[in-house]
Amino acid sequence: xxxxxxxxxxxxxxxxxxxxxxxxxxxxxxxxxxxxxxxxxxxxxxxxxxxxxxxxxxxxxxxxxxxxxxxxxxxxxxxxxxxxxxxxxxxxxxxxxxxxxxxxxxxxxxxxxxxxxxxxxxxxxxxxxxxxxxxxxxxxxxxxxxxxxxxxxxxxxxxxxxxxxxxxxxxxxxxxxxxxxxxxxxxxxxxxxxxxxxxxxxxxxxxxxxxxxxxxxxxxxxxxxxxxxxxxxxxxxxxxxxxxxxxxxxxxxxxxxxxxxxxxxxxxxxxxxxxxxxxxxxxxxxxxxxxxxxxxxxxxxxxxxxxxxxxxxxxxxxxxxxxxxxxxxxxxx
Amino acid sequence: xxxxxxxxxxxxxxxxxxxxxxxxxxxxxxxxxxxxxxxxxxxxxxxxxxxxxxxxxxxxxxxxxxxxxxxxxxxxxxxxxxxxxxxxxxxxxxxxxxxxxxxxxxxxxxxxxxxxxxxxxxxxxxxxxxxxxxxxxxxxxxxxxxxxxxxxxxxxxxxxxxxxxxxxxxxxxxxxxxxxxxxxxxxxxxxxxxxxxxxxxxxxxxxxxxxxxxxxxxxxxxxxxxxxxxxxxxxxxxxxxxxxxxxxxxxxxxxxxxxxxxxxxxxxxxxxxxxxxxxxxxxxxxxxxxxxxxxxxxxxxxxxxxxxxxxxxxxxxxxxxxxxxxxxxxxxx
Numbered sequence: 074x075x076x077x078x079x080x081x082x083x084x085x086x087x088x089x090x091x092x093x094x095x096x097x098x099x100x101x102x103x104x105x106x107x108x109x110x111x112x113x114x115x116x117x118x119x120x121x122x123x124x125x126x127x128x129x130x131x132x133x134x135x136x137x138x139x140x141x142x143x144x145x146x147x148x149x150x151x152x153x154x155x156x157x158x159x160x161x162x163x164x165x166x167x168x169x170x171x172x173x174x175x176x177x178x179x180x181x182x183x184x185x186x187x188x189x190x191x192x193x194x195x196x197x198x199x200x201x202x203x204x205x206x207x208x209x210x211x212x213x214x215x216x217x218x219x220x221x222x223x224x225x226x227x228x229x230x231x232x233x234x235x236x237x238x239x240x241x242x243x244x245x246x247x248x249x250x251x252x253x254x255x256x257x258x259x260x261x262x263x264x265x266x267x268x269x270x271x272x273x274x275x276x277x278x279x280x281x282x283x284x285x286x287x288x289x290x291x292x293x294x295x296x297x298x299x300x301x302x303x304x305x306x307x308x309x310x311x312x313x314x315x316x317x318x319x320x321x322x323x324x325x326x327x328x329x330x331x332x333x334x335x336x337x338x339x340x341x342x343x344x345x346x347x348x349x350x351x352x353x354x355x356x357x358x359x360x361x362x363x364x365x366x367x368x369x370x371x372x373x374x375x376x377x378x379x380x381x382x383x384x385x386x387x388x389x390x391x392x393x394x395x396x397x398x399x400x401x402x403x404x405x406x
Numbered sequence: 407x408x409x410x411x412x413x414x415x416x417x418x419x420x421x422x423x424x425x426x427x428x429x430x431x432x433x434x435x436x437x438x439x440x441x442x443x444x445x446x447x448x449x450x451x452x453x454x455x456x457x458x459x460x461x462x463x464x465x466x467x468x469x470x471x472x473x474x475x476x477x478x479x480x481x482x483x484x485x486x487x488x489x490x491x492x493x494x495x496x497x498x499x500x501x502x503x504x505x506x507x508x509x510x511x512x513x514x515x516x517x518x519x520x521x522x523x524x525x526x527x528x529x530x531x532x533x534x535x536x537x538x539x540x541x542x543x544x545x546x547x548x549x550x551x552x553x554x555x556x557x558x559x560x561x562x563x564x565x566x567x568x569x570x571x572x573x574x575x576x577x578x579x580x581x582x583x584x585x586x587x588x589x590x591x592x593x594x595x596x597x598x599x600x601x602x603x604x605x606x607x608x609x610x611x612x613x614x615x616x617x618x619x620x621x622x623x624x625x626x627x628x629x630x631x632x633x634x635x636x637x638x639x640x641x642x643x644x645x646x647x648x649x650x651x652x653x654x655x656x657x658x659x660x661x662x663x664x665x666x667x668x669x670x671x672x673x674x675x676x677x678x679x680x681x682x683x684x685x686x687x688x689x690x691x692x693x694x695x696x697x698x699x700x701x702x703x704x705x706x707x708x709x710x711x712x713x714x715x716x717x718x719x720x721x722x723x724x725x726x727x728x729x730x731x732x733x734x735x736x737x738x739x
Contacts, residue, residue, distance in 0.1 A: 091497075094725065127474070127501045127723055130463035141460070160493040160519070164424075168460045186493070390460055392427065 074255040075224075079175070080148040080364040082225035084217075084247055085136025086209040086233050086240070087154030087178075088190045089161045092200075092349065092387055093125045095193045100201055105193070110202040110264045112236060113191075118205040121191050131388035132168035133190055134209075135263060136231040138350045138389040142357025142379050144173040145395035147406055148364055151175040151225060153216060153247075157208040162187040168390070178216050181208045198345035198384065210237040214246045222247050223254035227360060230284070232263035235271045248283050259286035261356055268296040279314040286316045286363075288356045294319050307334065318376075320355050325377065328369040337373025340381035350389025354379040358395070367405045375404055407588040408557075412508070413481040413697040415558035417550075417580055418469025419542040419566050419573070420487030420511075421523045422494045425533075425682065425720055426458045428526045433534055438526070443535040443597045445569060446524075451538040454524050464721035465501035466523055467542075468596060469564040471683045471722040475690025475712050477506040478728035480739055481697055484508040484558060486549060486580075490541040495520040501723070511549050514541045531678035531717065543570040547579045555580050556587035560693060563617070565596035568604045581616050592619035594689055601629040612647040619649045619696075621689045627652050640667065651709075653688050658710065661702040670706025673714035683722025687712040691728070700738045708737055 100107050103121060113121065137152055144150045152169055156162035158180040165187060169176045188207035192200050212234075222228060228251040234240040248258045260278065262268050268275060275297065278284050287310065291303065298306040310317040311329040320326045325338040358379035362372020379395050386392050399406045433440050436454060446454065470485055477483045485502055489495035491513040498520060502509045521540035525533050545567075555561060561584040567573040581591045593611065595601050601608060608630060611617050620643065624636065631639040643650040644662040653659045654672075661668040691712035695705020712728050719725055732739045 122500060125500075126504045127465070128497070128504075129721065130497065132460070164461070164463065167455060167458075171459045171461075388462065 077226040077256070078149065078224035079151045079226065081140065081143050081227045081229055081360055082151040082153065082222060083136035083140040083229040084153040084234065084244065085134050085231040086188060086204070086206060086212070086237065087137060087156045087165060088134040088188045088204060088209060089165050090131050090133030090190050090192055090349065090389065091122070091128045092131065092192045092194060092347070093128045095126060095195060097195050099193060100195065105201050105203065106266070107195070107201050108199050109266050110204055110233070111266070113203045113205050115185070115205060118189065118191060118203070121203055125191065125193070129387055131390060132165050133350070133389045135233055135261065135353050136229060137169060138353035139229060139357045139360070140174050141169060141172040141390050142354045142395060143361055145391045146357065146361040146375070146399065147396045148361055151221060153178050155181060155208050155212040155216065156187045157181045157184065159186050161189070162208070172390070177218070181211055184208060184211055192349055194347045194349065194387065198348050200347060200349040206237055212237060212240045212243055214239065214243045217243050217246045217250070219250050222250040223256070225251070225256060226364060227257045227259055229259045229356070229360060231261050232267050232271065232275065235267065235274065245283065257285045258283065259288065259360065260284040261288040261352065262293040262297065265292040265296040268293050272297060276313065284314065286318070287314045288318050288352070288359070290320045290352055318359055320352060326355070326373050328373060335369045335373065337370060337377060340374070340377040342381045342385055344385060346385050347387045348384050350383045351380045353389055354383040354391065365405055371405055375399055378402055378404065410559040410589070411482065411557035412484045412559070414473060414476050414560045414562055414693050415484040415486065415555060416469035416473040416562040417486040417567065417577065418467050418564040419521060419537070419539060419570065420470060420489045420498060421467040421521045421537060421542060422498050423464050423466030423523050423525055423682065423722065424455070424461045425464065425525045425527060425680070426461045428459060428528060430528050432526060433528065438534050438536065439599070440528070440534050441532050442599050443537055443566070444599070446536045446538050448518070448538060451522065451524060451536070454536055458524065458526070462720055464723060465498050466683070466722045468566055468594065468686050469562055470502060471686035472562060472690045472693070473507050474502060474505040474723050475687045475728060476694055478724045479690065479694040479708070479732065480729045481694055484554060486511050488514060488541050488545040488549065489520045490514045490517065492519050494522070495541070505723070510551070510554070514544055517541060517544055525682055527680045527682065527720065531681050533680060533682040539570055545570060545573045545576055547572065547576045550576050550579045550583070552583050555583040556589070558584070558589060559697060560590045560592055562592045562689070562693060564594050565600050565604065565608065568600065568607065578616065590618045591616065592621065592693065593617040594621040594685065595626040595630065598625040598629040601626050605630060609646065617647065619651070620647045621651050621685070621692070623653045623685055651692055653685060659688070659706050661706060668702045668706065670703060670710060673710040675714045675718055677718060679718050680720045681717050683716045684713045686722055687716040687724065698738055704738055708732055711735055711737065
């Protein structure tokens with residue numbers, strides 16, 4: 074096996090976040106399920122945006138947030154995602170490259186605009202996302218560069234990729250290349266509604282060993298196994314995938330490997346502002362711990378620290394150096 | 407005099423802010439004068455942006471920030487500024503309208519893109535701005551609608567309008583219409599380098615009574631009168647304009663009307679994050695006090711409160727209802 078050029082390569086829907094603080098009645102009026110991600114078309118996007126207040130724009134996208142978090146820890150990173158070569162696409166490409174991430178996916182010159190996620194942040198800090206995939210729906214297998222995938226120790230994929238028609242083929246192609254090169258493949262389940270849409274396929278990805286590591290939050294895990302009993306679901310996960318990591322918000326996380334379970338507490342915060350990116354940055358910290366062979370306990374602590382940073386401000390990208398933050402907390406970087 | 411439809415109408419350079427946290431050495435390396443606004447062309451903008459880190463985008467523009475602040479206090483407001491009908495222009499128009507501001511300036515369909523200000527925020531919270539005017543440089547007298555100007559109690563103009571070639575003609579046209587309709591005209595001096603560029607013209611605007619109210623910060627006032635003695639400069643301002651308001655950061659502000667001076671303290675803050683928009687929001691609060699006939703003391707307190715809100719987060723637009731904030735502080739709204 075040749076030495077890896079990248080610690081982690083992530084593939085996901087490239088989305089520009091349009092964030093607005095709002096009250097709960099906005100969600101009720103628009104029939105939005107609080108805390109979830111709903112796919113919307115261009116007309117719905119226009120209608121929701123027209124009714125939204127003054128916004129803040131920050132590059133986002135689940136796997137992209139994770140990879141930027143990894144870069145902030147000091148990992149060597151690359152990202153694959155589809156934007157258009159429009160104004161928003163240029164902002165997007167700038168931000169991910171400015172974070173130190175290699176980003177070479179050819180932008181679309183025709184077709185829909187760069188995708189946007191319209192995110193409502195309620196006073197309790199919870200985020201509710203409405204995603205117009207735009208150019209992200211045109212990620213195709215040809216966007217997967219074999220040499221680049223083979224050069225990454227871990228390929229990280231988001232469950233949201235199951236939504237755009239050809240992205241799942243790109244996902245499977247990447248997984249095959251990675252395993253052929255002796256690399257590992259990680260998947261986040263992304264969202265409980267996403268799990269509802271693709272439950273059988275996600276379980277098959279795990280049981281067929283197409284993925285080696287699963288990230289899920291509690292509600293996604295419950296959705297996956299259609300049970301309200303956490304311990305039952307966690308045990309099932311341990312049997313279905315080589316390594317499972319389940320986040321439980323302020324209750325910390327559980328790492329399951331076969332019959333073995335490691336529990337790690339959450340990091341303390343001063344003020345919850347916006348949960349956007351919490352799971353993404355958790356995954357960044359955990360993957361960074363794996364890359365550094367820091368052990369599950371330390372990986373969980375790095376994960377909790379990164380998640381705690383991102384939920385204390387608006388937007389899903391870290392605002393400080395996660396490497397310095399980890400050092401301040403005496404964690405291995 | 408017919409009743410005013412708007413309390414305040416503002417005219418300014420419509421600019422989308424691209425904000426990045428950076429260290430001081432970035433400013434030194436690029437030869438930027440800390441705390442100032444420098445005009446840059448498209449090539450310079452591209453070079454600076456390429457070297458900048460991950461950004462946050464929020465609609466800005468000095469007078470636009472002021473008018474959004476006034477709307478947040480509950481004033482009836484309108485804005486005149488030139489954007490292009492591109493993606494960023496659409497974000498810009500959404501934000502100002504979502505704030506409750508009437509915005510009817512026809513966007514450009516050709517020519518340069520919507521203007522952007524690349525803002526570096528250093529660890530001390532100071533902001534250094536690099537402005538690519540873009541479409542804003544094409545604001546022309548034809549963009550000034552006589553009936554709309556005449557319908558506003560106060561027309562508020564930014565000194566930055568002296569930079570684009572035809573905007574000053576638009577400015578003068580608006581002032582003439584406003585005075586013809588028995589309204590007041592206010593001007594912010596904007597930036598000490600801007601004052602250096604247009605000192606004689608700004609003094610002439612005051613002495614010819616083209617403007618009735620001047621907003622300035624300490625360094626702009628010193629630049630205007632080319633003196634380092636504050637009292638001398640303040641006294642001169644009192645003679646040159648009907649009403650002068652000078653901000654002094656944490657030392658509060660001085661309101662000068664002829665020989666009479668009113669001093670108002672600054673509002674306390676917990677943490678200085680980003681001074682972008684401090685002067686703009688100060689002007690919003692003061693103008694709101696004038697509109698409500700609250701007296702200079704209360705106007706100064708409303709101004710200080712709005713400035714304190716905006717410097718405690720990234721971006722130059724208020725993140726809470728200034729009306730509610732003022733009510734919480736027992737100030738008249």
